[in-house]
Amino acid sequence: MILSIELRGDTLHFTGMLNRDTLMLHSPFKLLNNVSGAVNFDFTALENIDTAGLAWLLQQLTRAKERGLSIALCNVPKQLLSLAEVTAVRPLLPISN
Numbered sequence: 001m002i003l004s005i006e007l008r009g010d011t012l013h014f015t016g017m018l019n020r021d022t023l024m025l026h027s028p029f030k031l032l033n034n035v036s037g038a039v040n041f042d043f044t045a046l047e048n049i050d051t052a053g054l055a056w057l058l059q060q061l062t063r064a065k066e067r068g069l070s071i072a073l074c075n076v077p078k079q080l081l082s083l084a085e086v087t088a089v090r091p092l093l094p095i096s097n
Contacts (some may be wrong), residue, residue, distance in 0.1 A: 001047060009030050010038060011074075015045040026052035027056075032064055039064065040096070044075040054083045058092060070097035 003022035012031060013086040016022065032039070041057075049057075057080075064071045073095045084090040 005029075005031060005095065009036060010035065011040040011042050013042045013045065015047075017048040017050060018056065019042040020052035023052060023056050029056075029063075032060065032067065032069065034050060038070040038072065040072050042074045043077055043080065046080075048084065049077065049080050051083060051087065052092055054080065054087065056091070058066050058089060061092065061094070069087055070094075 001016045001022075003018055003025055004013075005026055006013045006015070061071055071094050073093055074097055076093070076095050076097065081090070082094075084093055
């Protein structure tokens with residue numbers, strides 16, 4: 001499975017797997033250059049994430065903050081929550097649900 005990230009309105013829809021094998025397809029990540037204000041990251045169709053995916057996500061959150069964007073993570077899968085707990089970065093994730 002590949003990683004697809006599609007911008008629709010103010011929401012980035014993640015589909016597939018966010019891991020070390022798929023991240024290079026979205027590096028550098030340019031979709032944040034096309035948005036302003038509040039942006040949702042919707043993980044409804046995200047099937048898998050690993051620690052590399054979590055690190056990439058944290059990098060994008062930092063980049064968004066530098067640009068003055070407000071990010072909300074929606075439909076966060078349990079796997080992502082578990083990784084965030086184990087790595088002690090859960091408080092850094094702006095989860096909306």
